[in-house]
Amino acid sequence: MMLTGIFDILDKIKNSFQPIWTENWGYLTISGEYGNENKSSFNELNNIFTTSNIQSALTFFIGSNSYSANDFINDLQNNDSWRININKEVLIRKEQEGGFHLNFFYSQEEFSKWSSKANPFEEAHPFNTYSPIKIVVKDIKCFWGGPNILICNQNNLDSTFAVSNTKFPTNRDILDIVHVISEKPFCIHLEKHLITFSEPEKSIPNDFLKNSAKILLCCLVNEVQKDDKVILRGVRRLDMVLCGTENIPINLKFNNELMDAVHWIYGEKERRDLRLKLLLERITLDIDLSKPLLVGLPHVLENSLQQAKERYSYIVYERKDSYQKELKDLLKDLKSLSDLYSNKVRSLLSNLLRDVLAAFILVGITLFSKATEILKLFENKLIQYVFIAFGGYFIISAIFQMIADFYDIRRSSKEFDYWKNVSREYMSQKDFETHKSKTLNKRARGSIIIYLIIIACYIAIAFVCFNFPCIWNKIVN
Incomplete structure (x- = not known):
């Protein structure tokens, strides 16, 4: 009003x-x-x-x-x-009640002049500063816009912004795979310039559609340079002009095709670079090099996108098969490493039982074979020295075995991580760590607990050996 x-x-x-x-x-x-x-x-x-x-x-x-x-x-x-x-x-x-910003043009001619000169990549462009924004142009015959733009006349002030279920890439998402070379700040705020509808249809001024298409195009190249130049790296490396100085007619159909391509490439975070490469491989083969990218791309984009999707599906299927094979090898290696923990526990327990049995045999056969001389052995403290030697042996044996086992397990684990990181091509680091934690880590924790219990048994037996004369006297008395 x-x-x-x-x-x-x-x-x-x-x-x-x-x-x-x-x-x-x-x-x-x-x-x-x-x-x-x-x-x-x-x-x-x-x-x-x-x-x-x-x-x-x-x-x-x-x-x-x-x-x-x-x-x-x-x-x-x-x-x-x-x-x-x-x-x-x-x-x-001043932010309006609906959470948007508002501007107006009294003259349609001046509005057209402004829109023809506005550069969507400049940091000072008002759409990059104020979003969403509604522009009311006096007596304009149509209205059009997108998720963050709405241009209408004074009779359509209640018109609403486009509602999109598609999540478009942010400036950071785009700059992760598109290299920008520019002395001045170069902004690619796609969602702030996107045009998605018009009433009546086909009534959008070309300047707005052109800006929307230009910023969509910058999401589909490898490198953006100053002076309206872009680089595409596919089967061929192409240096092309983005749109040139000529007045290029853009239609909403091509704009929507560009949106489909951008959504396919950036829709998922993983393998965006691969999807872009597959699309550009087809484009660089078919596009007319004598024309700006904005002129030549409408003739090849639809077919190139379709072929890129088909190739990507095949690659993903092939990758899935390779992933299953790599996972099988990983789990096999994890099982071997898990067995190493079990073998170390079994070896330590076996050595403990062997040492205890040897001590019983030695003491029982050699020292106690003559029962009449047991008191003399205690009197001259010979048996005390023998059991002290046994205790020292048990302590030294436990320490040496623990050091050797710890070093062996640590080196095996490091070598396992190293070779898996070198040879892994189809599995992410996150998947690798997940499988390792769910298998090896649980086995390691259980083995360490049992290992420490056996070491404690070694220490307990050594303690008994060190104090055997006192214990024997208490038993006899």
């Missing part, structure tokens, strides 16, 4: 004063020479800006001096040069 009122008052000023109009994105200037016309339109204009809480956007001048609205109306005399400046930035910066 506010803009409808502003347009009506501007019409009155235009019809009453026949002023000179100057308009651009950020301002509207009206100037003329006063000839005793009715000043009520000036007062109405001031009132509507005040009511809309954007009074600071309006400035009145007589000659080169600025005035408040009341002083301007009171002081304006015949033959005075007057000027009204409307600073649109005040309106643009």
